[in-house]
Amino acid sequence: MKIFRYLPFLILLFWILVVLLQPLFSLQPNDINLQQILAVPGDASWLGEDDLGRSVSDRLLSGAQVSLFVAFSVMLVTLLVGTIIGVSSAWLGGWLDQLIMRITDIILAFPGILLAIALAGLLGPGVGNVVLALSIVGWVGFARLARGQTLLLKNRDHIIAARSLGTSSYQIILRHLLPLLVAPLIIEATFAVAGLIIAEAGLSFLGLGVQAPSSSWGSMIRDGSRYLLVAPHLVMIPAIALFSVVMAINLLGDQLRDHLDVRS
Amino acid sequence: MQILFIRIFSAFVVMFGVSVIVFFFIHVIPGDPVEVILGETARLSDREALREALGLNQPLMSQWLSYMSGLLQGDLGNSLYSRQPVTTLILQRLPASAELALAAVIVGIVLAVPFGMWAAMHKGKLWDMASSSFMLLGIAIPNFVFGPVLVLIFSLWLGWFPVSGRDGFLSLVLPAITLGTVMAAILARMLRSSLLEVMSEDYIRSAYARGFSPIRVMFRHALRNAMLPMITLLGLQLGGLLAGAVITETVFDWPGIGRLTVEAIQRRDYPLLQGCILFISAVYVVVNMITDIIYQLIDPRIRCAA
Numbered sequence: 001m002k003i004f005r006y007l008p009f010l011i012l013l014f015w016i017l018v019v020l021l022q023p024l025f026s027l028q029p030n031d032i033n034l035q036q037i038l039a040v041p042g043d044a045s046w047l048g049e050d051d052l053g054r055s056v057s058d059r060l061l062s063g064a065q066v067s068l069f070v071a072f073s074v075m076l077v078t079l080l081v082g083t084i085i086g087v088s089s090a091w092l093g094g095w096l097d098q099l100i101m102r103i104t105d106i107i108l109a110f111p112g113i114l115l116a117i118a119l120a121g122l123l124g125p126g127v128g129n130v131v132l133a134l135s136i137v138g139w140v141g142f143a144r145l146a147r148g149q150t151l152l153l154k155n156r157d158h159i160i161a162a163r164s165l166g167t168s169s170y171q172i173i174l175r176h177l178l179p180l181l182v183a184p185l186i187i188e189a190t191f192a193v194a195g196l197i198i199a200e201a202g203l204s205f206l207g208l209g210v211q212a213p214s215s216s217w218g219s220m221i222r223d224g225s226r227y228l229l230v231a232p233h234l235v236m237i238p239a240i241a242l243f244s245v246v247m248a249i250n251l252l253g254d255q256l257r258d259h260l261d262v263r264s
Numbered sequence: 265m266q267i268l269f270i271r272i273f274s275a276f277v278v279m280f281g282v283s284v285i286v287f288f289f290i291h292v293i294p295g296d297p298v299e300v301i302l303g304e305t306a307r308l309s310d311r312e313a314l315r316e317a318l319g320l321n322q323p324l325m326s327q328w329l330s331y332m333s334g335l336l337q338g339d340l341g342n343s344l345y346s347r348q349p350v351t352t353l354i355l356q357r358l359p360a361s362a363e364l365a366l367a368a369v370i371v372g373i374v375l376a377v378p379f380g381m382w383a384a385m386h387k388g389k390l391w392d393m394a395s396s397s398f399m400l401l402g403i404a405i406p407n408f409v410f411g412p413v414l415v416l417i418f419s420l421w422l423g424w425f426p427v428s429g430r431d432g433f434l435s436l437v438l439p440a441i442t443l444g445t446v447m448a449a450i451l452a453r454m455l456r457s458s459l460l461e462v463m464s465e466d467y468i469r470s471a472y473a474r475g476f477s478p479i480r481v482m483f484r485h486a487l488r489n490a491m492l493p494m495i496t497l498l499g500l501q502l503g504g505l506l507a508g509a510v511i512t513e514t515v516f517d518w519p520g521i522g523r524l525t526v527e528a529i530q531r532r533d534y535p536l537l538q539g540c541i542l543f544i545s546a547v548y549v550v551v552n553m554i555t556d557i558i559y560q561l562i563d564p565r566i567r568c569a570a
Contacts, residue, residue: 106281110548111503117510118541121529122289198406202511205408206526218408225412225515229420239409246404 008255011248015241019065027058041233048233056237059215063238066209066216067245070127071196074134079189081135082142083181087173089143090150101147104140112137113199120208130209134199138192145188149181183260190253194246201242217242268557275553282545287331290534291324340539345531350539354521360430361520364443364513365505367436369498371444372451376494379448380455381482387460395452402449407508411442411515428517439516443508447501454497459490495562499555503548 033049041048041056048056089100107115119133153159154177162172203209204218212219217238224234298311298320315321319330334341340350383395418438419427426435462468463486471481510522517523521540528537 106278110545111507114503114507114510114544114548117507117525118286118544119289121525121537121541122286124532202406202408205511206514207530221408221412225415228412228416232416235409235412235416239413242409243405250404 005255008248008251011244012252015064015068015245018061019068022061022065025061027062028055041237048231048237056220056234059220060217060237060241063215063217063220064241066127066204066214067197067200067218067242070131070134070200070209071193074131074138074196075189075193077131077135078138078192079142079185082139082144083146083185085139086143086146086148087150087177087181090147090154091169091173097147100143104143107137107140108144112195113202116199116203117206117208120203125208125211127210130200130203133203134196138196141192142185142188145184146181149184150177153177153180187253187257187260190249190256194249194253197242197246197249267560271553271556275549278549279542279546282549283332283335283542284328286538286541287328288324290538291327335542340542341535343528343533343536345533345536350536353524353536354539354543357519357521357524360518361509361513361522363436364439364509364518364520365502367440368443368447368505368509371440372447372501375444375448376451376455377487380452380459381487383452383456384459384463385478385482396456399449399452402445407442407446407511408515410445411438411512414438414442415515428515430519435516439512439518442515443505443512446508447505450501450504451494451497455490455494458493459486462486462490465489492559492562495555495559499552502551506544506548 033054085100089097115137116133119136120130123129123133159172159176162176167176200209201216201218201221204216205222207219207222209218210216220238221235221242224231224238227234298314298318299306302310302314312321319327331341338351340354342349343353346353379395379399383392383399386392415427415438418424424434425438429435468481468485471485472478476484506522509520510525512518513520513522514526521543525537525540525544527533528540
């Protein structure tokens with residue numbers, strides 16, 4: 001039964017390796033093979049061919065690169081920015097704290113994905129704009145969490161002790177505060193990645209993400225849905241890939257939360 | 265009365281903020297609407313003429329003032345693509361969107377109540393786990409995957425419903441299920457936990473002590489109180505519903521405001537996109553305001569506390 005506990009981790013590891021080792025596979029995601037249009041999996045190629053006779057497996061793997069790149073880069077940017085803003089907001093307090101909280105209130109007043117669609121629509125299509133749109137929406141969650149945790153920890157004995165010893169604010173935050181913030185932030189970041197992968201796929205599905213001929217799981221589902229009757233594998237394969245990653249990350253997040261014992 | 269006034273005032277403040285942000289965002293980002301309309305090869309004099317006609321050569325502040333005064337009169341400008349007033353285009357699509365949203369809410373509630381109740385009544389047992397994992401699936405599978413899967417099974421293989429478009433009741437079924445299931449999953453989880461909380465209250469024990477049957481206690485005493493948080497959640501979920509509608513309407517080619525938004529994005533029709541975003545935000549803000557007010561009217565406990 002032990003294998004089940006490691007399964008989410010193994011699935012995620014598989015996809016990360018796929019992305020990192022991509023140069024070794026010599027993929028041809030844009031190679032057109034007109035004899036193989038809409039070929040089903042198994043016959044000539046491993047996962048079949050799409051409406052232009054391009055290899056579904058190659059497009060799936062290169063799409064994984066886009067999905068994971070967007071999700072992880074947005075997560076890193078928002079984690080960094082959100083933590084800095086949240087910690088300084090709580091540490092400094094006063095009108096700055098009030099201002100930042102009102103800004104987050106306004107952003108949180110709207111559902112994230114709706115805001116991301118609107119922003120990505122205003123910015124125009126493209127991977128860079130998707131990253132930007134998701135980042136503008138995403139930092140708020142981390143800022144709220146970091147602020148809340150900092151407010152809780154600010155008056156702990158060890159921080160007061162450090163302050164009365166004359167340690168600078170910078171040193172206190174870096175050495176005495178941030179290490180205690182790591183666990184809740186890592187858990188939040190894990191769930192954020194799952195949400196971001198779905199968000200990126202959703203934006204790509206609407207045509208706001210990567211542009212043709214590059215592939216992403218969302219755009220593969222969109223393009224494939226036109227051939228649903230003759231070639232359902234065009235939708236089902238990226239859908240299953242998406243589902244496997246999202247479930248794996250969510251389960252991993254649950255395990256991390258139990259393991260690190262963080263009360264939300 | 266005072267609370268009502270504050271609530272309406274803050275809704276106005278949020279809408280004002282949204283309209284300002286959307287306006288300046290559109291005008292600050294790179295990309296020239298004149299180039300979009302005329303194409304990159306247009307003559308310079310033609311471009312200047314169009315720029316003049318659209319009022320784009322005026323200073324940003326005066327453009328903003330005329331935009332705001334139009335907005336207050338319900339004028340959102342004209343679409344760059346079809347040249348029709350944005351308000352007309354949005355109102356044309358409104359019935360389809362309202363129909364889909366209402367149907368999705370009905371699907372959501374009809375699925376959520378039995379699932380949530382079932383899970384709460386069998387807490388910790390196999391049934392609870394089964395319905396909890398079903399709810400988790402509902403949340404984890406995005407609309408743009410669930411929709412095509414439903415189409416494949418029920419339209420293409422079984423032939424029960426049309427694949428896409430809006431033509432009578434049958435065409436509404438699949439989009440409503442796609443949009444409603446996510447909501448059902450979230451509502452059911454909420455109902456389960458809120459039922460479990462209510463079931464430990466004194467008045468439930470009293471009801472049992474008076475010899476009422478579990479079914480009667482469930483429906484008359486527990487469910488009615490546990491439904492209260494669902495009202496707030498329904499209001500909040502509407503935002504998710506509006507976002508989901510953008511994707512669901514694209515999947516099923518449903519002629520609603522979500523589809524209109526995507527068309528505006530694809531054609532770089534900035535006035536139309538601006539109008540759609542403002543309209544969707546306004547719906548969201550107003551509905552949340554109304555749920556807040558209803559919530560206070562419905563529950564005497566909250567009314568007394570306030």
